[in-house]
Amino acid sequence: MAYVTTTIGYPYIGENRQWKKSLEKFWKHEITEEDFLAQQKEIRLSRIEKQLQLGLNVVSVGDFTNYDRVLDMAVMFGLVPKRFNWQGGKVDLQTYYAMARGNKEAVASEMTKWFNTNYHYIVPEYEGQPLQLTENTVLKHFIEAKAAFDITAKPTLIGPYTFIKLTKGYDRVSQASFVLAILPLYAQIIKELTEVGAEWIQLEEPALVTSLDKEEIQLVQEIYAQLSTSVPEAKLMLQTYFESLSAYEQLTQLPVHGIGLDFIHGYTHNMNALRQHGFPADKVLAIGIINGRDIWRANLAEVYSTVKAIEQLSGAKELWIQPSCHLQHTPITTKFEARLDSTLRDALAFTDEKIVEIVEVTAYLNGQDTSTNSAISTSMKAIEALKNHPIRNNKGVQQAVQMIQQADFERKTSYKERVAIQQKALQLPLFPTTTIGSFPQSDEVKQKRNAWRKGDVTTEVYNEFLKRETARWIAIQEELDIDVLVHGEFERTDMVEYFGEKLAGFAFTENAWVVSYGSRCVKPPIIYGDVAWEAPMTVKETLYAQSLTKRRVKGMLTGPVTILNWSFVRDDIERKDVTYQIALALRQEIEALEQAGISIIQVDEPALREGLPLRKEQWDAYLQWAVGGFKLATASVKNETQIHTHMCYCEFNDFIEPISALDADVISIETSRSHGELIRSLQNNPYDKGIGLGVYDIHSPRVPSEEEMLTIMEDSLQVLARNQFWVNPDCGLKTRKEPETVAALANMVAAAKTLRQQIEQVI
Numbered sequence: 001m002a003y004v005t006t007t008i009g010y011p012y013i014g015e016n017r018q019w020k021k022s023l024e025k026f027w028k029h030e031i032t033e034e035d036f037l038a039q040q041k042e043i044r045l046s047r048i049e050k051q052l053q054l055g056l057n058v059v060s061v062g063d064f065t066n067y068d069r070v071l072d073m074a075v076m077f078g079l080v081p082k083r084f085n086w087q088g089g090k091v092d093l094q095t096y097y098a099m100a101r102g103n104k105e106a107v108a109s110e111m112t113k114w115f116n117t118n119y120h121y122i123v124p125e126y127e128g129q130p131l132q133l134t135e136n137t138v139l140k141h142f143i144e145a146k147a148a149f150d151i152t153a154k155p156t157l158i159g160p161y162t163f164i165k166l167t168k169g170y171d172r173v174s175q176a177s178f179v180l181a182i183l184p185l186y187a188q189i190i191k192e193l194t195e196v197g198a199e200w201i202q203l204e205e206p207a208l209v210t211s212l213d214k215e216e217i218q219l220v221q222e223i224y225a226q227l228s229t230s231v232p233e234a235k236l237m238l239q240t241y242f243e244s245l246s247a248y249e250q251l252t253q254l255p256v257h258g259i260g261l262d263f264i265h266g267y268t269h270n271m272n273a274l275r276q277h278g279f280p281a282d283k284v285l286a287i288g289i290i291n292g293r294d295i296w297r298a299n300l301a302e303v304y305s306t307v308k309a310i311e312q313l314s315g316a317k318e319l320w321i322q323p324s325c326h327l328q329h330t331p332i333t334t335k336f337e338a339r340l341d342s343t344l345r346d347a348l349a350f351t352d353e354k355i356v357e358i359v360e361v362t363a364y365l366n367g368q369d370t371s372t373n374s375a376i377s378t379s380m381k382a383i384e385a386l387k388n389h390p391i392r393n394n395k396g397v398q399q400a401v402q403m404i405q406q407a408d409f410e411r412k413t414s415y416k417e418r419v420a421i422q423q424k425a426l427q428l429p430l431f432p433t434t435t436i437g438s439f440p441q442s443d444e445v446k447q448k449r450n451a452w453r454k455g456d457v458t459t460e461v462y463n464e465f466l467k468r469e470t471a472r473w474i475a476i477q478e479e480l481d482i483d484v485l486v487h488g489e490f491e492r493t494d495m496v497e498y499f500g501e502k503l504a505g506f507a508f509t510e511n512a513w514v515v516s517y518g519s520r521c522v523k524p525p526i527i528y529g530d531v532a533w534e535a536p537m538t539v540k541e542t543l544y545a546q547s548l549t550k551r552r553v554k555g556m557l558t559g560p561v562t563i564l565n566w567s568f569v570r571d572d573i574e575r576k577d578v579t580y581q582i583a584l585a586l587r588q589e590i591e592a593l594e595q596a597g598i599s600i601i602q603v604d605e606p607a608l609r610e611g612l613p614l615r616k617e618q619w620d621a622y623l624q625w626a627v628g629g630f631k632l633a634t635a636s637v638k639n640e641t642q643i644h645t646h647m648c649y650c651e652f653n654d655f656i657e658p659i660s661a662l663d664a665d666v667i668s669i670e671t672s673r674s675h676g677e678l679i680r681s682l683q684n685n686p687y688d689k690g691i692g693l694g695v696y697d698i699h700s701p702r703v704p705s706e707e708e709m710l711t712i713m714e715d716s717l718q719v720l721a722r723n724q725f726w727v728n729p730d731c732g733l734k735t736r737k738e739p740e741t742v743a744a745l746a747n748m749v750a751a752a753k754t755l756r757q758q759i760e761q762v763i
């Protein structure tokens with residue numbers, strides 16, 4: 001049996017976030033376009049060099065981007081919306097970044113979650129325009145790698161079915177014309193790659209692990225039949241990940257030369273499918289056997305046994321050993337993490353360590369390396385040591401979870417009863433204005449925090465600085481005449497990390513960065529032990545802000561499911577149990593805020609939807625405990641206390657019941673890039689609680705006019721009752737600059753006041 005080591009894709013961020021830093025310097029005009037492109041090339045090639053040094057047989061190209069890989073595909077195909085005034089030909093960087101971030105003349109393209117991850121991609125828009133291959137970027141990178149390292153790399157593309165499913169703008173009638181327009185361009189890219197010597201071309205098709213109906217299966221079959229006819233000489237690797245392959249029996253017969261399956265997240269169904277249907281003898285099987293979505297060391301003995309079982313069941317002519325998915329969801333290397341608890345550190349594997357695991361287990365499979373016996377033993381000892389760590393054996397926390405009762409999930413009265421009580425207690429105007437939580441973190445804020453963390457500034461000096469910044473923004477909000485204020489979160493680096501630092505059971509890395517969207521990188525905490533509340537986390541800052549104003553100040557917390565989904569989570573107990581541990585800790589914090597006199601408390605759950613299983617038939621089981629986690633955290637408050645929540649990029653039409661089931665008094669939803677779609681969704685799926693539809697896009701530096709936001713508000717009143725509607729930006733304002741933030745909020749408040757006047761005139 002031949003075994004080949006490879007990856008689906010490697011992170012592009014750089015060990016020290018070189019990619020992010022270069023990108024942001026270019027946006028700030030601190031470097032020229034020529035220098036920027038040269039830096040990007042250097043980063044791109046350094047990634048390949050490292051993978052070769054780690055011992056991979058085959059590396060991928062096409063897994064790099066200047067912003068987002070889905071956006072890259074869109075511009076390669078000429079899918080540039082008319083509002084960006086593109087005139088054809090190669091898409092320049094100015095247009096490329098305008099699509100991603102917007103500009104003064106045009107709203108950015110919509111952004112949404114990449115399947116069930118915390119990565120966000122730019123949604124392609126089809127407007128019926130003629131399509132063309134503007135540039136074969138993957139070809140360029142293939143030739144570049146060949147020249148630099150004398151290798152035949154594996155080009156990788158977002159596959160045609162997945163790209164079609166991710167694109168918006170067509171309906172059932174126009175879908176056929178879109179498919180017919182896009183497939184020749186895929187064929188052209190593939191043909192050009194084979195002509196310069198590409199032996200394998202990987203087509204990433206994560207959409208094939210979602211629930212597929214008969215029409216969708218037929219479309220997949222037609223797509224690959226046409227590609228096979230158009231480029232019969234190409235060896236295509238159909239790569240799936242994040243779950244098991246849907247319609248296994250039909251789709252394994254597609255005219256491709258290899259199929260990649262996820263044996264981590266799709267282990268049970270993929271193994272059962274192999275047992276029941278076998279595997280085509282003429283195809284290569286790429287085994288996703290090292291988890292590409294977590295940071296934990298693999299038990300190499302189990303990996304070896306699983307590969308041998310797959311080999312026996314499949315009878316495949318050749319096996320590729322690889323991670324379960326693209327490694328962009330995993331930090332690059334553990335070598336910077338000297339400060340971690342040694343027991344924890346020894347149990348970790350980031351991207352580079354996962355590649356080493358792949359090489360080690362493949363060497364053992366090939367009988368080439370006796371040192372692998374030691375590697376297998378070491379992995380097992382590290383996993384066992386962490387299992388026995390005291391932080392994983394907090395009996396008080398474990399007993400509290402076991403003692404949860406159904407009554408702990410329920411508010412004292414129904415929403416219909418609470419809303420009248422809250423209106424009387426809070427005395428807010430029609431269309432109350434607020435923000436989502438954070439305000440711009442200036443260079444001064446970041447510098448002062450870094451100085452404090454390094455010990456260059458005392459805690460007393462740092463806290464006084466935070467007070468001044470909070471007071472300044474309370475005054476700005478009052479000047480803007482915002483109705484419900486926030487303290488600004490200047491003490492927080494990240495909405496999950498902040499709480500993890502104050503709860504037991506978490507650990508934090510020095511350099512474990514991953515990309516969330518664009519150049520926005522996050523350093524997820526590690527939940528490696530039992531989670532417990534130890535002391536108030538937000539009360540001091542919130543009370544100080546409240547002392548500066550007579551207006552209501554919201555308490556701001558991150559919800560249990562978002563803390564879970566935006567962390568690297570221990571894999572020795574069920575995610576439900578971890579969620580309930582977090583929820584019980586937050587419940588104590590919410591009660592502390594309420595006891596301190598805070599009457600509006602926001603518990604953000606932007607990641608609730610992203611945790612959904614990719615198969616709809618599995619949604620109910622997840623939602624039962626995910627919604628339960630939010631309710632467990634929030635249900636103990638008084639009727640007068642108003643609970644808010646916030647969600648990002650929520651496809652409302654198929655998620656209305658879970659959102660309502662949260663029983664939050666007010667929800668704000670990130671909708672400005674897709675507002676019309678949400679309005680149509682609300683027409684079909686009415687919502688009965690308070691709701692704030694984001695009236696402007698905070699991911700763009702663009703300042704929308706009062707008229708633009710007023711139009712969005714007026715449209716919203718077509719589907720919402722007046723007393724339901726809150727006015728707010730799309731999301732937190734941490735990443736924006738102060739001048740654009742103040743200008744946009746001024747226009748937002750002015751629009752809300754205009755709307756109130758219109759209503760008063762009608763009344």
